[in-house]
Amino acid sequence: xKGIARHIRLGRVAAFGLxxxxxxxxxxxxxxxxxxxxxxxxYADAAGMRPAVFPHWFxxxxxxxxxxxxxxxxxxKAGGNQITMAKIIEGQFCGACxxxxxxxxxxxxxMCHSGIPGTPTHFHGSTVQRxxxxxxxxxDATKQVK
Amino acid sequence: MNIERRGAWFRLPRSVMxxxxxxxxxxxxxxxxxxxxxxxxxxxxxxxTEGDVVPLAExxxxxxxxQAVVKVLQEPVEAMADFPRDDKGIIDWVKVLDQGxxxxxxxxxxxxxxxxxxxxxxxxxxxSMPNVRFPHKPHTEWLTCANCHPAIFLxxxxxxxxxxxxxxxxKYCGVCHGKVAFPPTMNCGRxxxxxxxxxxxx
Numbered sequence: 527x528k529g530i531a532r533h534i535r536l537g538r539v540a541a542f543g544l545x546x547x548x549x550x551x552x553x554x555x556x557x558x559x560x561x562x563x564x565x566x567x568x569y570a571d572a573a574g575m576r577p578a579v580f581p582h583w584f585x586x587x588x589x590x591x592x593x594x595x596x597x598x599x600x601x602x603k604a605g606g607n608q609i610t611m612a613k614i615i616e617g618q619f620c621g622a623c624x625x626x627x628x629x630x631x632x633x634x635x636x637m638c639h640s641g642i643p644g645t646p647t648h649f650h651g652s653t654v655q656r657x658x659x660x661x662x663x664x665x666d667a668t669k670q671v672k
Numbered sequence: 673m674n675i676e677r678r679g680a681w682f683r684l685p686r687s688v689m690x691x692x693x694x695x696x697x698x699x700x701x702x703x704x705x706x707x708x709x710x711x712x713x714x715x716x717x718x719x720x721t722e723g724d725v726v727p728l729a730e731x732x733x734x735x736x737x738x739q740a741v742v743k744v745l746q747e748p749v750e751a752m753a754d755f756p757r758d759d760k761g762i763i764d765w766v767k768v769l770d771q772g773x774x775x776x777x778x779x780x781x782x783x784x785x786x787x788x789x790x791x792x793x794x795x796x797x798x799x800s801m802p803n804v805r806f807p808h809k810p811h812t813e814w815l816t817c818a819n820c821h822p823a824i825f826l827x828x829x830x831x832x833x834x835x836x837x838x839x840x841x842x843k844y845c846g847v848c849h850g851k852v853a854f855p856p857t858m859n860c861g862r863x864x865x866x867x868x869x870x871x872x873x874x
Contacts, residue, residue, distance in 0.1 A: 561719045561748065561763065562852040565733050576735055582852050583748055586765070587774045590786065591852075592816040597779060602824075602847050622780060636740035641733050650733055651718035653850030653857055654842040 563650040564604045565641050577641035598622050605647035718851060722761030725749045760859045766810040788812040794866055795834070803866040 562582035570577045585594070594600045598619065601607055607619060614621035614632055623629040630637070648655055720726060728745055729736035736742065756767040768774055778784045789812045795804040811820075821827045824847055832844060839846035839856045845863075850856050856863075 561752070563718070563731075563733060576738060579733055581745075581748075583752065584746065586776060586814075586852070587751060588776055590776045590778055591814045592786070592819060593777060593779055595819055596816045602819075628780065634740070634744075636738050637744055640735060640738045640741050640745065642735045645733055649718065649851050652842070653718075653840055653846065653855050656717075657857070658841050 562652075565645050565648055565650060566605055566609065567641070567645060567647045568605050568608060569610065570639060570641075571643060575635070576639040576643055577645050577647070578638040579641045580638075604649040718855070719762055720748070722757050758854065758859055758862060760854075762854045762859065765853070766813075769810075769813055786813060787816070789817075796869075798864060798868075801860065802864040802868055804863045805866045806863075 564580040564582065565577050566580060567577035595602060599607075600619065609619045611632065613619055614624065617625060620638075621632070625631055726748075728734045728741050728747060734741045734745075752763060755763045755765075755773065756771065758764045769776070778786050789808045791808050793806040793808075795806065798804055824844060825832050834844045836856065838844055839849065842850065846856060854862060
């Protein structure tokens, strides 16, 4: 009799532990940014700015892919265009539109530089990001700026 | 512990309650580093499926202390609430464009034309899966030839050793699909849409 009671008790302990584990795992559900946001942090963190967040969804409602990726020369690679503020102000990349004529101008720092500080350059939630890319090991500013 | 206690677990002896609490706390402690090690930005998908409404300030990448995030930037749901979705609940951008819900410019000033090309390629080397039909038409409504040819796809029949693993690694179709277009891991039938001539091996 005593043996059975002990088994029941152990079973309860184990069940409670399992329940607590799943509760803890579920409390922190996945974050989901909307459609294809790119965080660009090639230089921002090192320069003391928030990383820039590029929302693909907002731009593809207004432009075909081809306009930026063929006409303006944006490569299909997150962080692969080495965009600097100097280039933007000269009218390259974002600066082709964000010049106060087609779209708002560069003095609205916070509208692009809106990311959480320390977030690395990445394509948010992409299949590569989730299934292939190795886990992030912390920001190394010296390696970021090349 | 006598038999009457069964079914009244809340009246367990103190020693057992203590053990329950300890195991619970241990389990939480064990589970949370696995979650905490993975930063918020590195979780989630690159799109929201139907019914998901995540404000910018809570999406894991936008800084909620940034005034523009809270006050200026448009919330995605505001722009895309009515967009048609595929049977997995992912926004179907081809339909969005076809139905005229959006009219994205074809050049910076909007004064150029697209050159849509209407021919399909059927890939038959698909193992036991239905064959893949690649339709040029919806792609060329968005893109120009030089976006894909020749850097991503050689414009040559059989010239591109496309595999699912290459796509998942972000090559070939995976340059866009899994980033800005529907992912290779959720809706097989949108590409594998042509019935096989012969039954596949299962």
